[in-house]
Amino acid sequence: MLEVSHLRKVYGPDPSAAPAVADLDFTVGDQEFVCILGSSGCGKTTMLRCLSGLIPFTAGEITLRGKPVTGPPEDMAFVFQDYSRSLLPWMTVRRNIAFPLRYKGIEKNDARRATEEALEAVGLADRGDRYPWQLSGGMQQRVAIARALAYRPRILLMDEPFASVDAQTRSGLEDLLLRVKERYGITVLFVTHDIDEAIYLGDRVLVLRPPATVGHAVTVDLPRPRNQVLTKQEPEFARLRGELFAAIDGGSVAA
Amino acid sequence: MNRRVLGFLLELALPVTVLVGYALWASRAQSFYFPPLDEIGRYFGELWLFDRVGSDLVPSLTRMSAGYLASVLVGVSVGLLLGMSRVLRTAAEPVVEFLRALPAPALIPFSLLLFGSGDSSKIFVIVLGAVWPILLNTIDGVRGVDSQQLDMARAYRIPLAARVWRIILPAAGPRIFAGMRTSLAIAIILMVVSEMVASSNGLGYFVLEQQRSFAIPEMWTGIILLGVLGYVLNWLFLRLERRVLAWHFGLKGLAGPATGGTRSARRSPFGKRRPHAPAPPAPAASSARSSASSDGEV
Numbered sequence: 038m039l040e041v042s043h044l045r046k047v048y049g050p051d052p053s054a055a056p057a058v059a060d061l062d063f064t065v066g067d068q069e070f071v072c073i074l075g076s077s078g079c080g081k082t083t084m085l086r087c088l089s090g091l092i093p094f095t096a097g098e099i100t101l102r103g104k105p106v107t108g109p110p111e112d113m114a115f116v117f118q119d120y121s122r123s124l125l126p127w128m129t130v131r132r133n134i135a136f137p138l139r140y141k142g143i144e145k146n147d148a149r150r151a152t153e154e155a156l157e158a159v160g161l162a163d164r165g166d167r168y169p170w171q172l173s174g175g176m177q178q179r180v181a182i183a184r185a186l187a188y189r190p191r192i193l194l195m196d197e198p199f200a201s202v203d204a205q206t207r208s209g210l211e212d213l214l215l216r217v218k219e220r221y222g223i224t225v226l227f228v229t230h231d232i233d234e235a236i237y238l239g240d241r242v243l244v245l246r247p248p249a250t251v252g253h254a255v256t257v258d259l260p261r262p263r264n265q266v267l268t269k270q271e272p273e274f275a276r277l278r279g280e281l282f283a284a285i286d287g288g289s290v291a292a
Numbered sequence: 293m294n295r296r297v298l299g300f301l302l303e304l305a306l307p308v309t310v311l312v313g314y315a316l317w318a319s320r321a322q323s324f325y326f327p328p329l330d331e332i333g334r335y336f337g338e339l340w341l342f343d344r345v346g347s348d349l350v351p352s353l354t355r356m357s358a359g360y361l362a363s364v365l366v367g368v369s370v371g372l373l374l375g376m377s378r379v380l381r382t383a384a385e386p387v388v389e390f391l392r393a394l395p396a397p398a399l400i401p402f403s404l405l406l407f408g409s410g411d412s413s414k415i416f417v418i419v420l421g422a423v424w425p426i427l428l429n430t431i432d433g434v435r436g437v438d439s440q441q442l443d444m445a446r447a448y449r450i451p452l453a454a455r456v457w458r459i460i461l462p463a464a465g466p467r468i469f470a471g472m473r474t475s476l477a478i479a480i481i482l483m484v485v486s487e488m489v490a491s492s493n494g495l496g497y498f499v500l501e502q503q504r505s506f507a508i509p510e511m512w513t514g515i516i517l518l519g520v521l522g523y524v525l526n527w528l529f530l531r532l533e534r535r536v537l538a539w540h541f542g543l544k545g546l547a548g549p550a551t552g553g554t555r556s557a558r559r560s561p562f563g564k565r566r567p568h569a570p571a572p573p574a575p576a577a578s579s580a581r582s583s584a585s586s587d588g589e590v
Contacts, residue, residue: 089447115447122440127462127539136458137448170543188448 038224039065039088039192044097046083052095057083059248061097065192065226070218072235073228075245076285081228084245085196088226089115102191111141114185118197120177124169124184131156131165134184141188148187155187158217175206179213186217192224199234208265211238215263232285236277237263244284253284327509336513344498349517352494355411356483359418363475367423368468371430372456375464381431388427396421397485404490414486414494421482422475429471433464466540469533476529480522495521 044061047054058080065071075081087094090109099106101113117123124133134155138148156162159179161172169177178198185193195214199207211234218225229235235242239257246252255277259268268274315329340349374381374388396417403420407413437460445455461468487496495514502511534541 091443091446109447109449111449113447115444117440117444119440122438123444125441125459125462126543127465128458137450140448140450140454168539168542170539 038067038069038102039226040098040100041088042098044084044087044094044099046080046087046092046094048083056095056248058087058094059250061250063243063251063254065224068222068224070215070225070227070238070240072239072242073226073245074230074232074235074242074281074285075228075247076230079245079247081230081245082196085115085194085226085228089113089194112191114188114190114193116178116181116185116193116195116198118200120174120181120198120201121169124177124180126168126170128168129165130161130167130169130172130180133169133180134187137184137188151187151189152183155183158186158220159183159213173206175202175210178202178210182210182214182217186221186223189221190223192226193218195225195227197229198227200229200231207234212263212265214238215261219262232278232281233269236274236281237265237268242277242281244281253281255280325508327512332509332512332516335509336516339510339513340517348493348495348498351411352483352487352496353521355414355486355494356418356479358411359415359483360422360476360479362415362419363422363426363479364472366419367426367471367475368430368461371427371468372434372460372464374427375431375434376456376460388424391420392424392428394420396482400486400489403486409490409492414483414491417486418479418482422479425471425474425478426468427471429467429474430464433467434460436467437463465537469537473526473529473533476525477522480518480525484518 041064042062044058045056046058047056061084063071073081073084083092086092088099088106090106090113101110104110125136128136131152135148135152138151143151153162153165156165159182161176161179161183164172164176169180172180181198199210202210214225215238225238227235227238236257236259242255242257243251244253257277259271259273311329314326318326319328319330374384399420400413400417403413403416407416441459441463442455445459450458483494484496484499487494488500491497495518499511499514499518502508502514
Protein backbone atom coordinates (compact mmCIF):
# COMPACT_ATOMS: atom_id res chain seq x y z
CA MET A 38 0.00 0.00 0.00
CA LEU A 39 2.51 2.59 1.19
CA GLU A 40 6.22 2.19 0.65
CA VAL A 41 8.84 4.52 1.99
CA SER A 42 12.44 3.93 1.01
CA HIS A 43 15.52 5.91 1.94
CA LEU A 44 13.44 8.95 2.71
CA ARG A 45 15.55 11.97 3.56
CA LYS A 46 14.42 15.46 4.36
CA VAL A 47 16.67 18.42 5.02
CA TYR A 48 15.13 21.80 5.71
CA GLY A 49 16.72 24.79 4.08
CA PRO A 50 18.86 25.19 1.00
CA ASP A 51 21.95 23.43 2.34
CA PRO A 52 21.68 19.68 1.63
CA SER A 53 24.50 18.83 4.01
CA ALA A 54 22.72 20.39 7.00
CA ALA A 55 21.41 18.17 9.77
CA PRO A 56 18.45 16.23 8.35
CA ALA A 57 15.03 16.14 10.01
CA VAL A 58 14.54 12.72 8.44
CA ALA A 59 17.77 10.87 7.72
CA ASP A 60 17.15 7.53 6.10
CA LEU A 61 13.69 6.16 6.63
CA ASP A 62 12.45 2.83 5.32
CA PHE A 63 9.18 1.13 6.02
CA THR A 64 6.12 -0.24 4.33
CA VAL A 65 2.49 -0.34 5.30
CA GLY A 66 0.40 -3.20 3.97
CA ASP A 67 -3.15 -2.99 2.70
CA GLN A 68 -5.64 -2.50 5.56
CA GLU A 69 -2.85 -2.65 8.06
CA PHE A 70 -2.83 -0.45 11.15
CA VAL A 71 0.71 0.80 11.69
CA CYS A 72 1.64 2.96 14.62
CA ILE A 73 4.71 5.14 14.57
CA LEU A 74 6.01 5.74 18.02
CA GLY A 75 8.51 8.42 18.85
CA SER A 76 9.32 11.07 21.39
CA SER A 77 8.88 14.68 20.43
CA GLY A 78 11.46 16.09 18.08
CA CYS A 79 12.26 12.79 16.41
CA GLY A 80 10.97 13.89 13.02
CA LYS A 81 7.48 12.40 13.19
CA THR A 82 5.73 15.47 11.95
CA THR A 83 8.22 16.09 9.16
CA MET A 84 7.85 12.49 8.07
CA LEU A 85 4.05 12.78 7.98
CA ARG A 86 4.19 16.01 6.05
CA CYS A 87 6.44 14.34 3.46
CA LEU A 88 4.18 11.29 3.25
CA SER A 89 1.09 13.42 2.74
CA GLY A 90 2.77 15.37 -0.02
CA LEU A 91 2.49 18.65 1.86
CA ILE A 92 6.21 19.32 1.69
CA PRO A 93 8.79 18.05 -0.79
CA PHE A 94 11.48 15.69 0.46
CA THR A 95 15.17 15.81 -0.29
CA ALA A 96 15.87 12.26 -1.37
CA GLY A 97 14.38 8.79 -1.38
CA GLU A 98 11.06 7.53 -2.60
CA ILE A 99 7.50 7.36 -1.36
CA THR A 100 4.99 5.32 -3.32
CA LEU A 101 1.34 4.91 -2.57
CA ARG A 102 -0.29 1.99 -4.35
CA GLY A 103 2.61 1.94 -6.77
CA LYS A 104 2.41 5.62 -7.62
CA PRO A 105 5.12 8.01 -6.42
CA VAL A 106 3.91 10.71 -4.06
CA THR A 107 4.68 14.19 -5.36
CA GLY A 108 1.74 16.11 -3.94
CA PRO A 109 -1.23 15.32 -1.71
CA PRO A 110 -2.53 12.00 -3.11
CA GLU A 111 -6.17 11.41 -3.83
CA ASP A 112 -6.30 8.18 -1.85
CA MET A 113 -5.14 9.77 1.35
CA ALA A 114 -6.80 11.67 4.16
CA PHE A 115 -5.12 13.44 7.00
CA VAL A 116 -6.29 13.89 10.59
CA PHE A 117 -4.39 16.61 12.39
CA GLN A 118 -3.57 16.77 16.05
CA ASP A 119 -5.19 20.12 16.63
CA TYR A 120 -8.82 19.58 15.69
CA SER A 121 -9.77 23.12 16.70
CA ARG A 122 -7.43 24.48 14.05
CA SER A 123 -8.19 22.11 11.21
CA LEU A 124 -11.98 22.37 11.33
CA LEU A 125 -13.45 25.50 9.81
CA PRO A 126 -15.41 27.43 12.42
CA TRP A 127 -17.60 29.20 9.84
CA MET A 128 -19.04 25.95 8.56
CA THR A 129 -21.41 23.64 10.32
CA VAL A 130 -20.21 20.16 11.17
CA ARG A 131 -22.01 18.77 8.16
CA ARG A 132 -20.52 21.30 5.78
CA ASN A 133 -17.05 20.75 7.22
CA ILE A 134 -17.36 17.07 6.37
CA ALA A 135 -18.87 17.63 2.95
CA PHE A 136 -16.48 20.45 2.01
CA PRO A 137 -13.62 18.36 0.53
CA LEU A 138 -16.02 16.02 -1.26
CA ARG A 139 -17.24 18.66 -3.69
CA TYR A 140 -13.76 19.11 -5.07
CA LYS A 141 -13.12 15.40 -5.31
CA GLY A 142 -15.69 15.28 -8.06
CA ILE A 143 -18.24 13.40 -6.00
CA GLU A 144 -21.83 13.90 -6.99
CA LYS A 145 -24.03 15.90 -4.68
CA ASN A 146 -26.26 13.04 -3.61
CA ASP A 147 -23.34 10.70 -3.07
CA ALA A 148 -21.55 13.38 -1.09
CA ARG A 149 -24.59 13.87 1.10
CA ARG A 150 -24.90 10.15 1.69
CA ALA A 151 -21.20 9.82 2.50
CA THR A 152 -21.46 12.73 4.92
CA GLU A 153 -24.43 11.32 6.76
CA GLU A 154 -22.85 7.90 6.92
CA ALA A 155 -19.63 9.31 8.33
CA LEU A 156 -21.54 11.36 10.88
CA GLU A 157 -23.40 8.28 11.93
CA ALA A 158 -20.20 6.21 12.09
CA VAL A 159 -18.64 8.61 14.59
CA GLY A 160 -21.87 8.91 16.57
CA LEU A 161 -22.65 12.50 15.70
CA ALA A 162 -25.69 11.99 13.50
CA ASP A 163 -27.66 14.53 15.54
CA ARG A 164 -24.94 17.19 15.61
CA GLY A 165 -24.61 17.87 11.90
CA ASP A 166 -26.10 21.35 12.12
CA ARG A 167 -23.92 22.47 14.99
CA TYR A 168 -20.76 24.48 14.57
CA PRO A 169 -17.49 22.82 15.61
CA TRP A 170 -16.93 25.30 18.41
CA GLN A 171 -20.24 24.29 19.94
CA LEU A 172 -18.90 20.77 20.50
CA SER A 173 -16.47 19.35 23.03
CA GLY A 174 -12.89 18.59 22.07
CA GLY A 175 -13.54 14.88 21.69
CA MET A 176 -16.55 15.53 19.48
CA GLN A 177 -14.54 17.93 17.35
CA GLN A 178 -11.92 15.29 16.74
CA ARG A 179 -14.72 12.90 15.81
CA VAL A 180 -15.84 15.44 13.24
CA ALA A 181 -12.30 15.54 11.86
CA ILE A 182 -12.32 11.75 11.65
CA ALA A 183 -15.73 11.82 9.98
CA ARG A 184 -14.41 14.29 7.42
CA ALA A 185 -11.55 11.91 6.67
CA LEU A 186 -13.89 8.91 6.43
CA ALA A 187 -16.35 10.62 4.12
CA TYR A 188 -13.44 11.36 1.81
CA ARG A 189 -13.16 7.58 1.33
CA PRO A 190 -9.39 7.36 1.47
CA ARG A 191 -7.42 4.16 1.04
CA ILE A 192 -5.07 5.31 3.72
CA LEU A 193 -5.56 7.54 6.71
CA LEU A 194 -2.64 9.46 8.18
CA MET A 195 -3.13 10.55 11.75
CA ASP A 196 -0.81 12.93 13.54
CA GLU A 197 -1.19 12.39 17.30
CA PRO A 198 -4.92 12.85 16.87
CA PHE A 199 -5.84 12.10 20.47
CA ALA A 200 -3.01 13.92 22.19
CA SER A 201 -5.08 16.88 23.26
CA VAL A 202 -8.17 15.21 24.70
CA ASP A 203 -8.63 13.86 28.20
CA ALA A 204 -7.93 10.19 28.99
CA GLN A 205 -11.57 9.13 29.17
CA THR A 206 -12.44 10.66 25.82
CA ARG A 207 -9.26 9.28 24.41
CA SER A 208 -10.04 5.63 25.01
CA GLY A 209 -13.48 6.21 23.54
CA LEU A 210 -11.92 7.71 20.43
CA GLU A 211 -9.44 4.83 20.15
CA ASP A 212 -12.24 2.28 20.12
CA LEU A 213 -14.20 4.39 17.68
CA LEU A 214 -11.20 4.52 15.37
CA LEU A 215 -10.77 0.74 15.47
CA ARG A 216 -14.45 0.27 14.66
CA VAL A 217 -14.54 2.65 11.72
CA LYS A 218 -11.28 1.26 10.40
CA GLU A 219 -12.94 -2.16 10.17
CA ARG A 220 -16.12 -0.75 8.77
CA TYR A 221 -14.48 1.32 6.05
CA GLY A 222 -11.66 -1.16 5.42
CA ILE A 223 -8.94 1.46 5.37
CA THR A 224 -5.23 1.44 6.06
CA VAL A 225 -4.10 3.59 8.96
CA LEU A 226 -0.74 5.14 9.70
CA PHE A 227 -0.99 6.50 13.21
CA VAL A 228 1.67 8.66 14.81
CA THR A 229 1.77 8.88 18.57
CA HIS A 230 4.13 9.32 21.48
CA ASP A 231 2.04 7.11 23.74
CA ILE A 232 3.33 3.53 24.02
CA ASP A 233 0.06 2.05 25.33
CA GLU A 234 -1.94 3.71 22.61
CA ALA A 235 0.40 2.41 19.92
CA ILE A 236 0.19 -1.18 21.16
CA TYR A 237 -3.55 -1.03 21.74
CA LEU A 238 -4.32 0.22 18.25
CA GLY A 239 -1.66 -1.19 16.00
CA ASP A 240 -0.90 -4.34 14.07
CA ARG A 241 2.68 -3.18 14.05
CA VAL A 242 4.55 -0.54 15.97
CA LEU A 243 7.61 1.19 14.55
CA VAL A 244 9.83 3.13 16.90
CA LEU A 245 11.24 6.26 15.36
CA ARG A 246 14.55 7.61 16.57
CA PRO A 247 15.97 10.97 15.73
CA PRO A 248 16.58 11.90 13.00
CA ALA A 249 13.61 9.80 12.00
CA THR A 250 14.96 6.36 11.32
CA VAL A 251 13.15 3.20 12.30
CA GLY A 252 15.04 2.09 15.37
CA HIS A 253 12.87 -0.83 16.30
CA ALA A 254 9.80 -2.59 15.01
CA VAL A 255 7.41 -4.98 16.69
CA THR A 256 4.43 -6.94 15.49
CA VAL A 257 1.54 -6.69 17.91
CA ASP A 258 0.17 -10.16 18.34
CA LEU A 259 -2.93 -9.34 20.30
CA PRO A 260 -6.41 -10.57 19.43
CA ARG A 261 -8.98 -8.30 17.82
CA PRO A 262 -11.41 -6.81 18.56
CA ARG A 263 -9.38 -5.16 21.24
CA ASN A 264 -10.78 -4.20 24.58
CA GLN A 265 -9.61 -1.36 26.76
CA VAL A 266 -9.54 -3.55 29.88
CA LEU A 267 -8.88 -7.08 28.68
CA THR A 268 -6.33 -6.31 26.00
CA LYS A 269 -4.27 -4.24 28.36
CA GLN A 270 -4.25 -7.08 30.88
CA GLU A 271 -2.66 -9.54 28.49
CA PRO A 272 0.89 -10.55 29.39
CA GLU A 273 1.85 -9.88 25.77
CA PHE A 274 0.71 -6.26 26.16
CA ALA A 275 2.96 -5.82 29.18
CA ARG A 276 5.87 -7.47 27.39
CA LEU A 277 5.49 -5.21 24.34
CA ARG A 278 5.24 -2.17 26.53
CA GLY A 279 8.53 -3.09 28.19
CA GLU A 280 10.21 -3.78 24.90
CA LEU A 281 9.04 -0.53 23.32
CA PHE A 282 9.89 1.47 26.38
CA ALA A 283 13.43 0.16 26.25
CA ALA A 284 13.59 0.86 22.53
CA ILE A 285 12.54 4.49 22.95
CA ASP A 286 14.72 4.97 25.98
CA GLY A 287 17.72 3.46 24.26
CA GLY A 288 17.12 5.81 21.37
CA SER A 289 17.05 8.92 23.46
CA VAL A 290 20.17 7.90 25.38
CA ALA A 291 21.97 7.19 22.13
CA ALA A 292 20.88 10.56 20.79
CA MET B 293 -37.14 42.19 30.61
CA ASN B 294 -37.06 44.83 33.33
CA ARG B 295 -33.34 45.14 32.94
CA ARG B 296 -33.68 45.76 29.26
CA VAL B 297 -36.20 48.52 29.79
CA LEU B 298 -33.94 50.01 32.44
CA GLY B 299 -30.95 49.81 30.13
CA PHE B 300 -32.89 51.47 27.34
CA LEU B 301 -34.00 54.31 29.62
CA LEU B 302 -30.43 54.74 30.80
CA GLU B 303 -29.20 54.96 27.23
CA LEU B 304 -31.87 57.51 26.50
CA ALA B 305 -31.21 59.62 29.58
CA LEU B 306 -28.11 61.47 28.47
CA PRO B 307 -29.28 62.47 24.97
CA VAL B 308 -32.59 63.67 26.40
CA THR B 309 -30.82 65.64 29.11
CA VAL B 310 -28.55 67.26 26.56
CA LEU B 311 -31.47 68.14 24.28
CA VAL B 312 -33.60 69.52 27.07
CA GLY B 313 -30.65 71.43 28.47
CA TYR B 314 -29.92 72.91 25.06
CA ALA B 315 -33.55 73.81 24.48
CA LEU B 316 -33.78 75.60 27.83
CA TRP B 317 -30.52 77.41 27.37
CA ALA B 318 -30.95 78.38 23.73
CA SER B 319 -34.47 79.73 24.14
CA ARG B 320 -33.09 82.27 26.64
CA ALA B 321 -29.65 82.88 25.21
CA GLN B 322 -30.89 84.55 22.03
CA SER B 323 -27.66 83.47 20.36
CA PHE B 324 -27.32 83.93 16.64
CA TYR B 325 -25.13 80.86 16.36
CA PHE B 326 -27.19 78.59 18.59
CA PRO B 327 -30.80 78.97 17.53
CA PRO B 328 -33.61 77.61 19.71
CA LEU B 329 -34.30 73.92 19.41
CA ASP B 330 -37.86 74.31 18.19
CA GLU B 331 -36.66 76.56 15.41
CA ILE B 332 -34.09 74.00 14.29
CA GLY B 333 -36.80 71.34 14.52
CA ARG B 334 -39.18 73.38 12.40
CA TYR B 335 -36.57 73.94 9.72
CA PHE B 336 -35.57 70.30 9.86
CA GLY B 337 -39.14 69.28 9.10
CA GLU B 338 -39.43 71.79 6.30
CA LEU B 339 -36.16 70.93 4.65
CA TRP B 340 -35.76 67.24 5.17
CA LEU B 341 -39.34 65.96 5.15
CA PHE B 342 -38.88 65.60 2.22
CA ASP B 343 -38.12 68.71 0.25
CA ARG B 344 -34.35 68.35 -0.13
CA VAL B 345 -34.09 64.60 0.23
CA GLY B 346 -33.99 64.12 -3.52
CA SER B 347 -31.79 67.11 -4.25
CA ASP B 348 -29.16 66.74 -1.52
CA LEU B 349 -29.49 63.58 0.58
CA VAL B 350 -29.83 61.13 -2.31
CA PRO B 351 -26.84 62.47 -4.28
CA SER B 352 -24.72 62.34 -1.12
CA LEU B 353 -25.76 58.80 -0.32
CA THR B 354 -25.19 57.70 -3.90
CA ARG B 355 -21.66 59.08 -3.94
CA MET B 356 -20.88 57.63 -0.57
CA SER B 357 -22.21 54.16 -1.37
CA ALA B 358 -20.45 54.08 -4.71
CA GLY B 359 -17.19 55.17 -3.12
CA TYR B 360 -17.57 52.81 -0.21
CA LEU B 361 -18.45 49.80 -2.33
CA ALA B 362 -15.54 50.51 -4.66
CA SER B 363 -13.28 50.76 -1.60
CA VAL B 364 -14.49 47.40 -0.32
CA LEU B 365 -14.05 45.73 -3.70
CA VAL B 366 -10.60 47.17 -4.34
CA GLY B 367 -9.44 46.84 -0.74
CA VAL B 368 -10.48 43.22 -0.36
CA SER B 369 -9.30 42.00 -3.75
CA VAL B 370 -5.96 43.80 -3.68
CA GLY B 371 -5.60 42.85 0.00
CA LEU B 372 -6.10 39.20 -0.88
CA LEU B 373 -3.40 39.37 -3.52
CA LEU B 374 -0.93 41.22 -1.32
CA GLY B 375 -1.72 39.04 1.66
CA MET B 376 -1.12 35.83 -0.22
CA SER B 377 2.00 36.83 -2.10
CA ARG B 378 5.03 37.95 -0.18
CA VAL B 379 6.69 39.14 -3.38
CA LEU B 380 3.78 41.39 -4.30
CA ARG B 381 3.53 42.61 -0.73
CA THR B 382 7.16 43.62 -0.58
CA ALA B 383 6.94 45.28 -3.97
CA ALA B 384 3.77 47.19 -3.13
CA GLU B 385 4.69 48.26 0.37
CA PRO B 386 6.40 51.60 -0.35
CA VAL B 387 3.65 52.70 -2.69
CA VAL B 388 0.91 51.66 -0.29
CA GLU B 389 2.60 53.38 2.62
CA PHE B 390 3.04 56.57 0.61
CA LEU B 391 -0.50 56.71 -0.73
CA ARG B 392 -1.94 55.88 2.64
CA ALA B 393 0.00 58.69 4.27
CA LEU B 394 -1.43 61.13 1.75
CA PRO B 395 -4.46 62.99 3.18
CA ALA B 396 -7.23 62.26 0.69
CA PRO B 397 -8.67 65.81 0.75
CA ALA B 398 -5.32 67.04 -0.57
CA LEU B 399 -6.19 65.31 -3.82
CA ILE B 400 -9.52 67.05 -4.28
CA PRO B 401 -8.05 69.76 -6.56
CA PHE B 402 -6.30 67.16 -8.67
CA SER B 403 -9.39 64.99 -8.71
CA LEU B 404 -11.40 67.96 -10.00
CA LEU B 405 -8.89 68.42 -12.81
CA LEU B 406 -9.00 64.76 -13.66
CA PHE B 407 -12.72 64.06 -13.42
CA GLY B 408 -14.35 67.45 -13.49
CA SER B 409 -16.84 68.55 -10.84
CA GLY B 410 -19.21 65.60 -11.27
CA ASP B 411 -19.74 62.57 -9.07
CA SER B 412 -16.65 60.72 -10.27
CA SER B 413 -14.23 63.17 -8.68
CA LYS B 414 -16.01 62.85 -5.31
CA ILE B 415 -16.14 59.09 -5.53
CA PHE B 416 -12.46 59.08 -6.38
CA VAL B 417 -11.64 61.06 -3.24
CA ILE B 418 -13.79 58.79 -1.08
CA VAL B 419 -12.08 55.67 -2.43
CA LEU B 420 -8.66 57.22 -2.01
CA GLY B 421 -9.31 57.74 1.68
CA ALA B 422 -11.52 54.79 2.57
CA VAL B 423 -9.67 52.00 0.82
CA TRP B 424 -6.68 51.84 3.19
CA PRO B 425 -8.18 50.44 6.38
CA ILE B 426 -9.88 47.73 4.33
CA LEU B 427 -6.75 46.97 2.34
CA LEU B 428 -4.42 46.82 5.33
CA ASN B 429 -6.82 44.82 7.46
CA THR B 430 -7.40 42.37 4.63
CA ILE B 431 -3.66 41.88 4.22
CA ASP B 432 -3.30 41.27 7.95
CA GLY B 433 -6.29 38.98 8.01
CA VAL B 434 -5.04 36.91 5.09
CA ARG B 435 -1.59 36.59 6.60
CA GLY B 436 -3.14 35.51 9.87
CA VAL B 437 -5.04 32.56 8.40
CA ASP B 438 -4.24 29.47 10.42
CA SER B 439 -1.56 27.46 8.64
CA GLN B 440 -3.24 24.25 9.69
CA GLN B 441 -6.44 25.20 7.89
CA LEU B 442 -4.39 25.74 4.77
CA ASP B 443 -2.55 22.44 5.27
CA MET B 444 -5.87 20.73 5.65
CA ALA B 445 -7.09 22.31 2.43
CA ARG B 446 -4.00 21.15 0.57
CA ALA B 447 -4.13 17.67 2.04
CA TYR B 448 -7.72 17.39 0.81
CA ARG B 449 -6.73 18.78 -2.57
CA ILE B 450 -9.06 21.76 -2.36
CA PRO B 451 -8.44 23.89 -5.47
CA LEU B 452 -7.02 27.38 -5.11
CA ALA B 453 -10.22 29.27 -5.90
CA ALA B 454 -12.10 27.36 -3.22
CA ARG B 455 -9.28 27.88 -0.77
CA VAL B 456 -9.54 31.62 -1.32
CA TRP B 457 -13.33 31.77 -1.17
CA ARG B 458 -14.08 29.20 1.47
CA ILE B 459 -11.09 29.45 3.77
CA ILE B 460 -8.94 32.55 3.37
CA LEU B 461 -11.76 35.03 2.90
CA PRO B 462 -13.93 33.80 5.79
CA ALA B 463 -10.91 33.45 8.05
CA ALA B 464 -9.90 37.02 7.29
CA GLY B 465 -13.53 38.13 7.64
CA PRO B 466 -13.31 39.55 11.16
CA ARG B 467 -10.35 41.68 10.21
CA ILE B 468 -11.93 42.75 6.93
CA PHE B 469 -15.03 43.87 8.76
CA ALA B 470 -12.96 45.78 11.29
CA GLY B 471 -11.39 47.65 8.39
CA MET B 472 -14.73 48.17 6.68
CA ARG B 473 -16.09 49.75 9.81
CA THR B 474 -13.27 52.27 10.03
CA SER B 475 -13.68 52.95 6.33
CA LEU B 476 -17.38 53.63 6.71
CA ALA B 477 -16.67 56.58 8.98
CA ILE B 478 -13.94 57.82 6.64
CA ALA B 479 -16.27 57.54 3.65
CA ILE B 480 -18.86 59.75 5.36
CA ILE B 481 -16.23 62.34 6.26
CA LEU B 482 -14.85 62.43 2.73
CA MET B 483 -18.32 62.60 1.25
CA VAL B 484 -18.93 65.81 3.21
CA VAL B 485 -15.50 67.28 2.53
CA SER B 486 -15.58 66.56 -1.20
CA GLU B 487 -19.03 68.13 -1.46
CA MET B 488 -17.76 71.34 0.09
CA VAL B 489 -15.51 71.96 -2.90
CA ALA B 490 -16.86 72.73 -6.36
CA SER B 491 -20.20 71.10 -5.80
CA SER B 492 -23.77 72.03 -6.58
CA ASN B 493 -25.62 69.63 -4.31
CA GLY B 494 -25.17 67.17 -1.47
CA LEU B 495 -25.12 67.48 2.29
CA GLY B 496 -21.64 68.99 2.48
CA TYR B 497 -22.63 71.58 -0.11
CA PHE B 498 -25.86 72.26 1.77
CA VAL B 499 -24.17 72.90 5.12
CA LEU B 500 -21.59 75.21 3.58
CA GLU B 501 -24.18 77.11 1.53
CA GLN B 502 -26.43 77.72 4.53
CA GLN B 503 -23.46 78.98 6.52
CA ARG B 504 -22.49 81.31 3.71
CA SER B 505 -25.98 82.78 3.56
CA PHE B 506 -26.11 83.04 7.38
CA ALA B 507 -29.01 80.59 7.52
CA ILE B 508 -27.79 79.16 10.80
CA PRO B 509 -30.79 76.99 11.81
CA GLU B 510 -30.79 75.49 8.33
CA MET B 511 -27.09 74.80 8.63
CA TRP B 512 -27.69 73.00 11.90
CA THR B 513 -30.32 70.76 10.32
CA GLY B 514 -27.70 69.59 7.84
CA ILE B 515 -25.22 68.86 10.59
CA ILE B 516 -27.81 66.97 12.62
CA LEU B 517 -28.85 64.99 9.58
CA LEU B 518 -25.21 64.00 9.01
CA GLY B 519 -24.94 62.82 12.59
CA VAL B 520 -28.12 60.78 12.28
CA LEU B 521 -26.90 59.38 8.98
CA GLY B 522 -23.63 58.24 10.51
CA TYR B 523 -25.45 56.67 13.43
CA VAL B 524 -27.91 54.79 11.23
CA LEU B 525 -25.24 53.58 8.81
CA ASN B 526 -23.13 52.33 11.68
CA TRP B 527 -26.11 50.54 13.15
CA LEU B 528 -26.89 48.89 9.82
CA PHE B 529 -23.26 47.92 9.48
CA LEU B 530 -23.23 46.24 12.89
CA ARG B 531 -26.31 44.26 12.01
CA LEU B 532 -24.73 43.09 8.79
CA GLU B 533 -21.51 42.21 10.56
CA ARG B 534 -23.32 40.24 13.22
CA ARG B 535 -25.08 38.27 10.52
CA VAL B 536 -22.08 37.56 8.33
CA LEU B 537 -19.72 36.86 11.21
CA ALA B 538 -22.19 35.00 13.43
CA TRP B 539 -19.70 32.15 13.72
CA HIS B 540 -17.00 34.53 14.90
CA PHE B 541 -19.11 36.05 17.65
CA GLY B 542 -20.29 32.62 18.69
CA LEU B 543 -16.73 31.37 18.87
CA LYS B 544 -15.57 34.43 20.74
CA GLY B 545 -18.52 34.22 23.09
CA LEU B 546 -17.55 30.70 24.10
CA ALA B 547 -13.87 31.48 24.38
CA GLY B 548 -14.40 34.69 26.33
CA PRO B 549 -14.17 34.88 30.10
CA ALA B 550 -17.79 35.94 30.53
CA THR B 551 -19.97 33.12 31.78
CA GLY B 552 -23.04 34.71 30.27
CA GLY B 553 -22.18 33.10 26.96
CA THR B 554 -22.69 34.69 23.62
CA ARG B 555 -24.96 37.51 24.63
CA SER B 556 -22.54 39.21 26.96
CA ALA B 557 -19.74 38.87 24.47
CA ARG B 558 -21.77 40.60 21.83
CA ARG B 559 -22.14 43.65 23.98
CA SER B 560 -19.32 46.09 24.07
CA PRO B 561 -18.01 48.47 26.69
CA PHE B 562 -20.50 50.94 25.33
CA GLY B 563 -23.61 48.88 24.88
CA LYS B 564 -23.29 49.17 21.14
CA ARG B 565 -20.43 47.03 20.06
CA ARG B 566 -17.14 48.75 19.44
CA PRO B 567 -14.78 47.40 16.80
CA HIS B 568 -13.76 44.06 18.16
CA ALA B 569 -10.22 43.13 18.85
CA PRO B 570 -8.53 41.85 15.72
CA ALA B 571 -8.48 38.13 15.16
CA PRO B 572 -5.69 36.19 16.85
CA PRO B 573 -2.28 37.27 15.66
CA ALA B 574 -0.64 35.49 12.79
CA PRO B 575 0.83 32.26 14.12
CA ALA B 576 3.78 32.36 11.80
CA ALA B 577 4.65 35.85 10.72
CA SER B 578 7.09 35.06 7.98
CA SER B 579 8.41 38.55 7.58
CA ALA B 580 9.37 40.79 10.43
CA ARG B 581 8.41 43.81 8.41
CA SER B 582 4.78 44.30 8.97
CA SER B 583 3.36 46.25 6.14
CA ALA B 584 0.04 46.71 7.78
CA SER B 585 -1.41 48.15 10.91
CA SER B 586 -4.80 47.48 12.34
CA ASP B 587 -6.33 50.88 11.84
CA GLY B 588 -5.95 53.32 9.08
CA GLU B 589 -5.89 57.05 8.97
CA VAL B 590 -7.48 59.43 6.56
